[in-house]
Amino acid sequence: MVERHISCLDLDQIAASGQCFTWQRLGEGHYGIPARGSYVEAEQRGERLVFSCGETEFEALWADYFDLSTDYEAIQAAIDPADGYLRAAARYGRGIRVLRQDLWEVLVSFLISQNNNIGRITRSVQGLCRRWGEERRAGSRTYWSFPSPAALAGASESDFAALGLGYRARYLVRLTAEVEAAGYEDWARRLRAAGSEEAMERLTGLYGVGKKVAQCVCLFGLHQVDAFPVDTHIRRVLEAHYPAGFDLERYKGYGGILQQYLFYYDLAVKSR
DNA sequence: AGCCAGGAAGTCC
DNA sequence: GGACTTCATGGC
Numbered sequence: 001m002v003e004r005h006i007s008c009l010d011l012d013q014i015a016a017s018g019q020c021f022t023w024q025r026l027g028e029g030h031y032g033i034p035a036r037g038s039y040v041e042a043e044q045r046g047e048r049l050v051f052s053c054g055e056t057e058f059e060a061l062w063a064d065y066f067d068l069s070t071d072y073e074a075i076q077a078a079i080d081p082a083d084g085y086l087r088a089a090a091r092y093g094r095g096i097r098v099l100r101q102d103l104w105e106v107l108v109s110f111l112i113s114q115n116n117n118i119g120r121i122t123r124s125v126q127g128l129c130r131r132w133g134e135e136r137r138a139g140s141r142t143y144w145s146f147p148s149p150a151a152l153a154g155a156s157e158s159d160f161a162a163l164g165l166g167y168r169a170r171y172l173v174r175l176t177a178e179v180e181a182a183g184y185e186d187w188a189r190r191l192r193a194a195g196s197e198e199a200m201e202r203l204t205g206l207y208g209v210g211k212k213v214a215q216c217v218c219l220f221g222l223h224q225v226d227a228f229p230v231d232t233h234i235r236r237v238l239e240a241h242y243p244a245g246f247d248l249e250r251y252k253g254y255g256g257i258l259q260q261y262l263f264y265y266d267l268a269v270k271s272r
Numbered sequence: 273a274g275c276c277a278g279g280a281a282g283t284c285c
Numbered sequence: 286g287g288a289c290t291t292c293a294t295g296g297c
Contacts, residue, residue, distance in 0.1 A: 110278075113278050113279085114277090114279040115280080117278085118278075168279095168280095207280095208281085210281085212279060213278085213279070263278070
């Protein structure tokens with residue numbers, strides 16, 4: 001067990017923020033989190049977090065996964081005082097962090113996310129895990145790992161379609177084949193070594209990956225926190241609240257985190 | 273019943 | 286290089 005006092009980290013907000021789709025809700029502020037080949041249970045009361053793992057694993061994996069080395073307070077404090085909308089969004093979603101997730105999981109998840117909604121994305125991604133991931137035990141609970149490229153390479157288009165992927169089933173078949181043909185580990189290494197421009201080129205070169213999905217992969221899978229994915233929510237927010245344009249230059253180095261505040265705030269505003 | 277969802281490819285010009 | 290269409294599917 002590891003206990004930490006952590007500011008700007010809200011499990012419920014992160015779980016609802018549409019950046020990861022495999023967390024299992026065990027209760028309020030209580031989640032089973034399979035990630036990067038491991039698993040932890042995290043429970044929150046206020047700013048006190050309890051993790052089910054040991055100190056060594058926490059420091060080696062989960063501190064990184066939750067991006068604990070980034071100062072989110074400072075980012076929120078750097079927001080233009082005159083930008084009331086962004087300030088409100090950041091205040092509302094102050095517990096959101098940009099997780100450092102597994103690259104392949106992010107690529108597949110956001111390939112599926114296109115023209116889709118979070119509920120259905122979640123069902124599809126978890127369906128992939130149950131069907132092609134490995135069932136593993138963690139204490140009294142079981143969870144499914146995210147399937148490797150090799151595991152997904154054994155699936156067909158109709159397999160994917162049966163999980164509700166719709167027209168994206170074909171994209172996933174081709175994407176998996178392309179990445180397997182290149183050798184996933186080599187392919188991933190080259191991508192991680194690439195700058196933002198080259199990463200965008202490599203990603204959008206994949207069938208079914210356009211600019212928006214590529215930006216999500218840069219942000220969530222490569223932790224290129226400058227990436228600023230513009231989806232249907234963000235486009236509307238920009239049109240409604242930033243007619244003169246959103247000043248990304250002002251926020252160089254963490255625009256993607258602000259993007260998450262805007263996205264999550266719009267989700268919340270819409271659901272009321 | 274039609275519109276929307278963390279869009280992208282295909283097809284025109 | 287843009288605009289326009291098509292692509293599955295569930296939720297509201």
